[in-house]
Amino acid sequence: MLRIALFLGTNIAILAVLSLTMSLFGIDGVLQDNGVDLDLKSLLFISAIIGFTGSFISLLISKWIAKRSMGVELINDGKNETERWLLNTLEKISLKSGIKTPEFGIFNSQQPNAFATGASKNNSLVALSTGLINHMNRDEIEAVIAHEVAHIKNGDMVTMTLIQGIINTFVIFFSRVIGHVVDRVIFKVQRGHGPAYYITSIIAQILLSILASIIVMWFSRKREYAADLYASKLVGSNKMISALKTLSKKSPQALPDQMAAFGISGRKDKSYKSLFSSHPSIESRIESILKNS
Numbered sequence: 001m002l003r004i005a006l007f008l009g010t011n012i013a014i015l016a017v018l019s020l021t022m023s024l025f026g027i028d029g030v031l032q033d034n035g036v037d038l039d040l041k042s043l044l045f046i047s048a049i050i051g052f053t054g055s056f057i058s059l060l061i062s063k064w065i066a067k068r069s070m071g072v073e074l075i076n077d078g079k080n081e082t083e084r085w086l087l088n089t090l091e092k093i094s095l096k097s098g099i100k101t102p103e104f105g106i107f108n109s110q111q112p113n114a115f116a117t118g119a120s121k122n123n124s125l126v127a128l129s130t131g132l133i134n135h136m137n138r139d140e141i142e143a144v145i146a147h148e149v150a151h152i153k154n155g156d157m158v159t160m161t162l163i164q165g166i167i168n169t170f171v172i173f174f175s176r177v178i179g180h181v182v183d184r185v186i187f188k189v190q191r192g193h194g195p196a197y198y199i200t201s202i203i204a205q206i207l208l209s210i211l212a213s214i215i216v217m218w219f220s221r222k223r224e225y226a227a228d229l230y231a232s233k234l235v236g237s238n239k240m241i242s243a244l245k246t247l248s249k250k251s252p253q254a255l256p257d258q259m260a261a262f263g264i265s266g267r268k269d270k271s272y273k274s275l276f277s278s279h280p281s282i283e284s285r286i287e288s289i290l291k292n293s
Contacts, residue, residue, distance in 0.1 A: 044173050051168030059161045063103075063125050066117045072105035072127045082133065086141070090126060093146050093234055097153045102126045112136065112250050116148035117157065124152045135250065139235075140243035146231035147240070153230065156223045163219055167212040175205035213276060220278040225288050237293040241286050248282040 078084035094101040102124040112132035118124030126148045179201030183189045187196045232240045
């Protein structure tokens with residue numbers, strides 16, 4: 001699910017810009033409407049605007065960013081038999097899933113990888129790496145395509161948008177509340193806000209964002225299980241399991257941290273870092289398929 005990392009990374013960047021813009025234009029002044037009082041309702045309203053705006057902008061431009069950041073070459077007709085087979089397979093699986101056939105593309109990477117992205121089920125993109133096409137047999141590639149189509153069919157991007165918007169809202173809200181309390185209680189600022197408010201709010205927002213990412217990654221892992229099961233129903237559990245086993249034999253592509261959740265295979269870390277992993281282990285994914293097939 002390569003798309004989630006692009007989505008999250010873009011969302012964080014947009015969120016930071018919107019937060020800065022709100023501050024520069026004095027919208028944070030709502031906190032000072034009643035002198036030393038904190039207008040919680042207005043603060044929550046503004047937090048929701050910032051949080052959801054960032055999420056929905058990220059969703060709308062997710063496909064555009066994915067194409068350019070991954071260097072995706074769109075395949076429309078197929079220059080050779082392999083490309084034509086890939087297009088036909090995607091069309092067949094999409095038809096079976098009841099969605100419009102997504103755009104299809106290939107990006108250059110020696111490691112097996114794939115992603116799907118887009119603002120809606122009928123405006124999406126599925127892309128495979130050259131490494132995946134070269135290292136997997138056709139049954140396994142079919143399973144990977146089905147897995148990515150499953151993410152589109154299940155509406156994971158829209159769901160992630162709503163979850164991220166809610167989380168953004170509360171991260172912004174509570175970071176401002178914490179900053180306000182520190183400013184008033186510890187530094188005894190009576191009117192307006194002193195430096196402590198801004199410094200504390202920034203630190204609190206960073207820490208709360210880290211904690212919130214655990215929730216987002218937990219949900220991402222759940223969506224991976226669901227996509228595996230849906231793909232298994234479309235093409236057969238044996239093909240999906242075979243694809244996962246092949247992935248487990250290959251070293252995952254060394255993607256930048258902000259794109260780590262995009263890989264179809266996740267990190268094999270069983271420490272606390274697994275809390276921040278977008279994917280369950282290959283073993284647990286295979287176990288889930290066997291249990292539910």
